[in-house]
Amino acid sequence: MTTIEDRLRAATRAAADTVAPGSAPPLRLPDREQHRGLVRRPGPGRRWASWTAPLAAAAAVTVVIGGVLIVTRLAHLPQNRPGPAGAVTVPLRRAPSTPGGAVPPYAVGLAPGPLAAQSTRAVVRATVAGTVLATLIPPRGYGSFTWVSAAADDRTFVLAAYGPGPATGPGRARDTTAFFLLHLDPASGTARLTPLPTPAQPDLPGMGSAINGIALSPDGGKLAVALGNQPGPSELKLFDLRSGSVRVWRGARGARIDGYISADELGANPLSWTADGKTLAVDQEVGQAIKVRLLDTTAPGGDLWASARAATFPNWPSGSVAGSAIITPDGTKIIAMAVTRHATQIVVNEFSASTGKALGTMVRLRYRRGAITGWPSVLWSDSSGSTLIVKTTKPGTGASKHGDMTPRVVGVVTRGHFTPLPGIPAGNMLAW
Amino acid sequence: MLDWRADAGPLVTALYQAHGVGLIRLAVVMLGDRPAAEDVVQEAFCGLYRRWDHLDDPGNALRYLRSSVLNGCRSVLRNRGRLRLRLGQEPGRPDSVESAESTALVGEEHRAVLAALRRLPDRQREALVLRFYLELSEAEIAQAMGISQGTVKSTVSRALAALGRLLGESQ
Numbered sequence: 001m002t003t004i005e006d007r008l009r010a011a012t013r014a015a016a017d018t019v020a021p022g023s024a025p026p027l028r029l030p031d032r033e034q035h036r037g038l039v040r041r042p043g044p045g046r047r048w049a050s051w052t053a054p055l056a057a058a059a060a061v062t063v064v065i066g067g068v069l070i071v072t073r074l075a076h077l078p079q080n081r082p083g084p085a086g087a088v089t090v091p092l093r094r095a096p097s098t099p100g101g102a103v104p105p106y107a108v109g110l111a112p113g114p115l116a117a118q119s120t121r122a123v124v125r126a127t128v129a130g131t132v133l134a135t136l137i138p139p140r141g142y143g144s145f146t147w148v149s150a151a152a153d154d155r156t157f158v159l160a161a162y163g164p165g166p167a168t169g170p171g172r173a174r175d176t177t178a179f180f181l182l183h184l185d186p187a188s189g190t191a192r193l194t195p196l197p198t199p200a201q202p203d204l205p206g207m208g209s210a211i212n213g214i215a216l217s218p219d220g221g222k223l224a225v226a227l228g229n230q231p232g233p234s235e236l237k238l239f240d241l242r243s244g245s246v247r248v249w250r251g252a253r254g255a256r257i258d259g260y261i262s263a264d265e266l267g268a269n270p271l272s273w274t275a276d277g278k279t280l281a282v283d284q285e286v287g288q289a290i291k292v293r294l295l296d297t298t299a300p301g302g303d304l305w306a307s308a309r310a311a312t313f314p315n316w317p318s319g320s321v322a323g324s325a326i327i328t329p330d331g332t333k334i335i336a337m338a339v340t341r342h343a344t345q346i347v348v349n350e351f352s353a354s355t356g357k358a359l360g361t362m363v364r365l366r367y368r369r370g371a372i373t374g375w376p377s378v379l380w381s382d383s384s385g386s387t388l389i390v391k392t393t394k395p396g397t398g399a400s401k402h403g404d405m406t407p408r409v410v411g412v413v414t415r416g417h418f419t420p421l422p423g424i425p426a427g428n429m430l431a432w
Numbered sequence: 433m434l435d436w437r438a439d440a441g442p443l444v445t446a447l448y449q450a451h452g453v454g455l456i457r458l459a460v461v462m463l464g465d466r467p468a469a470e471d472v473v474q475e476a477f478c479g480l481y482r483r484w485d486h487l488d489d490p491g492n493a494l495r496y497l498r499s500s501v502l503n504g505c506r507s508v509l510r511n512r513g514r515l516r517l518r519l520g521q522e523p524g525r526p527d528s529v530e531s532a533e534s535t536a537l538v539g540e541e542h543r544a545v546l547a548a549l550r551r552l553p554d555r556q557r558e559a560l561v562l563r564f565y566l567e568l569s570e571a572e573i574a575q576a577m578g579i580s581q582g583t584v585k586s587t588v589s590r591a592l593a594a595l596g597r598l599l600g601e602s603q
Binding site: 004005007008009010011012013014015016017018019020021022023024025027028029175 | 599
């Protein structure tokens with residue numbers, strides 16, 4: 001009798017044999033010096049084999065023309081470039097006077113540079129007007145800003161930057177993620193970027209950065225760093241920015257094997273704090289659903305999942321997927337967005353953080369079938385969850401053609417209404 | 433003689449010529465989708481090229497590439513799973529993106545096994561592919577997956593049991 005193992009060997013080899021020897025498409029290597037940033041994760045279905053050759057000639061011409069443009073455009077980039085030991089200050093324009101006191105005035109977004117895969121800049125915008133108030137490029141030696149998180153004062157942010165770092169001796173160091181404090185001072189009209197003493201986190205050879213989320217505590221005194229982009233157990237590190245101490249929680253080995261701290265591919269953070277800086281909500285990907293874990297960071301214990309109370313949602317819409325969920329700063333609710341089963345609505349749901357009981361649906365956005373792509377995320381909440389900033393598919397969008405991503409928009413949810421913030425780019429990672 | 437640190441381009445290209453097909457095959461087994469498999473492998477080689485200066489020993493390149501391909505496959509599978517949930521499809525449903533080429537070339541019995549394999553959780557599927565397709569040792573699997581050898585053993589054991597149940601259901 002054929003065993004399961006034998007059947008498996010035969011089947012996997014048969015599948016592998018569909019790839020004929022010598023049938024690999026030509027390898028296209030990037031320019032090493034211009035692409036020292038993150039390894040971009042592949043997207044499904046992006047076929048490059050069939051059109052590589054005809055595009056190669058066009059690309060060569062583009063490179064020549066592009067080279068001229070790059071030199072021209074780089075000359076206009078902000079020249080902040082701090083070394084690791086020094087701070088840098090850039091001008092902060094005055095925010096235009098607009099109504100909108102319910103949301104924080106400053107949004108910090110991480111935007112792509114002039115070239116794909118080139119430096120990601122941090123752009124400070126006025127939330128309501130969308131006006132660009134300051135732009136910062138990654139510190140010397142770092143290719144990209146990768147994460148951003150805000151304290152409760154909306155003046156203090158932490159930026160994570162990824163790259164080999166500044167040269168310190170012969171040979172090159174491993175790529176690392178280092179952390180920088182960004183302080184906005186509208187009184188003096190400055191935005192100041194300062195290296196944090198928090199130890200840089202080394203990358204995983206072959207896998208890029210292990211970090212898949214950061215959260216600055218509301219008082220700006222602690223920084224939580226999620227290390228979930230790794231094959232082993234997830235880890236959570238909590239750095240005390242004042243004392244320099246660090247506390248680590250690890251997911252137990254051999255526990256739920258597909259349990260990861262999740263990160264929305266569109267840049268939502270899987271971590272959120274309560275206002276007292278004690279409870280950290282962690283989005284956990286369990287199989288292919290999201291579970292929110294509430295970690296009391298003042299309690300003893302080092303097992304990430306065992307130490308954290310699981311918020312369970314019995315009324316979570318069956319069959320739908322939620323983007324990242326956050327805890328309200330007053331600690332009473334979990335707010336999450338979901339796509340309904342037939343993918344014609346996106347809803348913002350609120351749940352009791354203590355019981356998991358569904359409290360209601362704050363807003364219901366309707367779409368034509370096939371219009372919703374990506375997944376929605378709650379990005380910011382006021383103290384009680386009555387006003388939110390969310391990222392979602394743009395209402396009124398038609399069905400996507402050929403599986404393209406339909407337009408997305410950032411907007412404010414309050415009193416059952418969604419109001420777009422058209423000046424805030426939805427493709428950026430954002431923090432308030 | 434090539435200076436292996438300075439001559440990244442020719443060396444990475446040579447590695448691709450030697451191992452490109454093998455790694456695409458690994459990704460096809462994991463994903464059941466050749467275009468996605470080619471993308472994952474392309475990204476893995478580009479990542480190696482960008483990080484060539486950081487490689488302590490070129491002998492580690494294949495291990496690096498294999499880990500990178502597995503990681504890329506995990507990302508594709510996660511995105512696919514979430515997309516499927518978003519569209520209201522059953523999470524454990526076999527992939528519908530399997531190429532026509534694969535469907536035509538792989539027999540019915542093999543397709544049933546592959547469909548069951550792709551219904552397993554990511555880590556179980558990965559452990560089985562490393563063990564029974566690549567024939568890696570437990571120590572090598574532990575290194576590739578970043579888990580202990582004990583966990584490899586229990587994961588493979590649970591995965592085989594689950595695969596047996598799934599194949600029993602489908603017959």
